[in-house]
Amino acid sequence: MDTTPMANGxxxxxxxxxxxxxxxxxxxxxxxxxxxxxEVVTLLGRNGAGKTTTLRAIMGILSKRQGSVQFGGRELIxxxxxxxxxxxxxxxxxxRGIFASLSVDENLMLPPQVKSGGLSREEILEMFPNLxxxxxxxxxxxxxGEQQMLAIGRILRTGAKFLLLDEPTEGLAPVIVQQIGRxxxxxxxxxxxxxxxxxxxxxxxxxxxxxxVVEQGRVIDMIPNEDINNNIEKLHAYLxx
Amino acid sequence: xxxxxxxxxxxxFGQLLLGLINGSFYALLSxxxxxxxxxxxxxxxxxGAQYMMGAFVAWMLLTYTGxxxxxxxxxxxxxxxxxxxxxxxxxxSKLYHLDHLYGLLLTFGLALIIQGxxxxxxxxSGLPYSIPAELSGGQNLGFMFLPNYxxxxxxxxxxxxxxxxxAIERTRLGAYLRAATENPTLxxxxxxxxxxxxxxxxGFGVALAAFAGxxxxxxxxxxxxxxxxxIIVVFAVVVIGGMGSILGAILTGFGLGIVEGLTRVFYPxxxxxxxxxxxxxxxxxxxxxxxxxxxx
Numbered sequence: 001m002d003t004t005p006m007a008n009g010x011x012x013x014x015x016x017x018x019x020x021x022x023x024x025x026x027x028x029x030x031x032x033x034x035x036x037x038x039e040v041v042t043l044l045g046r047n048g049a050g051k052t053t054t055l056r057a058i059m060g061i062l063s064k065r066q067g068s069v070q071f072g073g074r075e076l077i078x079x080x081x082x083x084x085x086x087x088x089x090x091x092x093x094x095x096r097g098i099f100a101s102l103s104v105d106e107n108l109m110l111p112p113q114v115k116s117g118g119l120s121r122e123e124i125l126e127m128f129p130n131l132x133x134x135x136x137x138x139x140x141x142x143x144x145g146e147q148q149m150l151a152i153g154r155i156l157r158t159g160a161k162f163l164l165l166d167e168p169t170e171g172l173a174p175v176i177v178q179q180i181g182r183x184x185x186x187x188x189x190x191x192x193x194x195x196x197x198x199x200x201x202x203x204x205x206x207x208x209x210x211x212x213v214v215e216q217g218r219v220i221d222m223i224p225n226e227d228i229n230n231n232i233e234k235l236h237a238y239l240x241x
Numbered sequence: 242x243x244x245x246x247x248x249x250x251x252x253x254f255g256q257l258l259l260g261l262i263n264g265s266f267y268a269l270l271s272x273x274x275x276x277x278x279x280x281x282x283x284x285x286x287x288x289g290a291q292y293m294m295g296a297f298v299a300w301m302l303l304t305y306t307g308x309x310x311x312x313x314x315x316x317x318x319x320x321x322x323x324x325x326x327x328x329x330x331x332x333x334s335k336l337y338h339l340d341h342l343y344g345l346l347l348t349f350g351l352a353l354i355i356q357g358x359x360x361x362x363x364x365x366s367g368l369p370y371s372i373p374a375e376l377s378g379g380q381n382l383g384f385m386f387l388p389n390y391x392x393x394x395x396x397x398x399x400x401x402x403x404x405x406x407x408a409i410e411r412t413r414l415g416a417y418l419r420a421a422t423e424n425p426t427l428x429x430x431x432x433x434x435x436x437x438x439x440x441x442x443x444g445f446g447v448a449l450a451a452f453a454g455x456x457x458x459x460x461x462x463x464x465x466x467x468x469x470x471x472i473i474v475v476f477a478v479v480v481i482g483g484m485g486s487i488l489g490a491i492l493t494g495f496g497l498g499i500v501e502g503l504t505r506v507f508y509p510x511x512x513x514x515x516x517x518x519x520x521x522x523x524x525x526x527x528x529x530x531x532x533x534x535x536x537x
């Protein structure tokens with residue numbers, strides 16, 4: 001049924017019955033989905049559906065979680081965030097997490113290399129030329145779009161080929177959103193595998209292979225991107241647009 | 242020789258020197274507190290006791306093993322810093338999930354215990370530690386007499402403060418530290434071992450206090466209360482400079498030492514309280530401190 005060219009083979013990430021809590025409130029109620037090597041998948045859903053929480057649970061940032069997160073056949077659910085990062089998963093948070101007390105260059109060079117084969121500093125600056133002129137500025141003095149580029153750029157150096165991107169287009173001007181879209185297509189061509197949380201469904205459709213619909217802490221549907229036009233009504237109902 | 246408001250230059254410069262010496266200790270100690278507070282978010286109330294331990298360990302090394310001052314300057318921060326690492330691993334690290342108040346209470350309790358143990362063992366009269374032969378004597382500068390050892394204290398403190406500032410603000414390791422101070426969760430999610438960084442940072446802050454203790458040993462008598470007396474002023478310095486600001490801690494430390502010295506010249510009655518008066522004024526107008534960033 002699936003005709004995505006790079007989609008054969010075992011999944012790179014396999015999430016099964018993932019549950020998660022913020023303090024006492026139960027947010028994830030058994031999230032299951034899988035990501036194949038080289039794919040771009042999105043988690044779509046309304047605000048509060050549990051998309052961001054799913055990324056945080058995969059990354060181990062959520063202190064209370066259970067279920068199974070297998071990455072390259074290895075179980076991650078018991079690992080600390082730093083060991084999950086070292087396994088080769090890189091995370092770009094929704095709030096971007098640019099450090100105010102670090103310069104742009106220091107922000108870029110902060111994440112340590114966990115694998116060989118990451119992009120060089122030069123390649124990243126070619127991908128995001130805006131950053132080059134601002135290297136010595138304070139990280140948080142950048143515009144929102146530049147901060148987003150910095151947040152994505154700095155995790156490309158680490159050698160992790162599996163990226164979790166939480167709403168990279170949120171609050172950005174259309175021209176910047178397009179630039180980020182081109183970047184994601186470029187990254188896919190370079191062999192990166194990407195899980196994207198998105199509210200902007202049009203943007204999601206322009207970059208992704210498959211879409212998982214998240215509702216009330218569960219994945220309730222999967223829509224291959226090529227079928228998306230046949231499922232517009234259904235998606236609108238899911239997303240409430 | 243000139244006179245200023247009827248004050249002889251010998252008195253003026255003498256007090257300025259004394260102020261700079263005190264400022265050297267304020268700077269070293271408030272720097273350690275600032276580094277620890279930045280990353281651990283606890284106010285290390287045992288800082289004074291750890292400074293006192295520095296002086297005592299230097300005295301013990303000399304008295305029991307014959308290890309001299311210069312070796313003590315290098316060894317004592319490592320020994321007392323390692324003690325700090327043990328404290329962090331065994332006790333402080335168990336409290337991070339609780340309110341910061343618990344860390345404060347724990348370190349305050351530890352300070353009382355450490356001081357009590359030393360008081361029990363060595364009494365409160367103070368033990369002598371002589372100035373190393375290389376630094377005895379002094380220079381006649383014409384307008385004042387400058388004892389070599391005091392010049393050394395100011396020099397050593399300034400160098401250590403500068404190196405610490407440089408390491409934190411200008412190096413890769415310092416970038417990790419600054420980033421983890423802002424957002425430890427994200428830094429951990431990049432694959433950096435934040436708990437180990439916290440432990441080493443505490444150890445480093447304690448080592449700075451111990452280094453100050455060794456510097457102080459030949460000037461002040463080595464006694465169990467030496468830290469408790471000093472640390473109250475140092476806390477005021479930290480409040481004035483702004484919690485967690487590295488440069489602020491250093492500049493405020495030296496600056497307030499000088500202010501205190503000048504007060505002793507022009508209005509001696511106020512010299513013991515001037516720092517606290519400044520603290521009150523700063524808190525009124527800049528509650529985050531002169532160099533502090535307001536909590537967001």
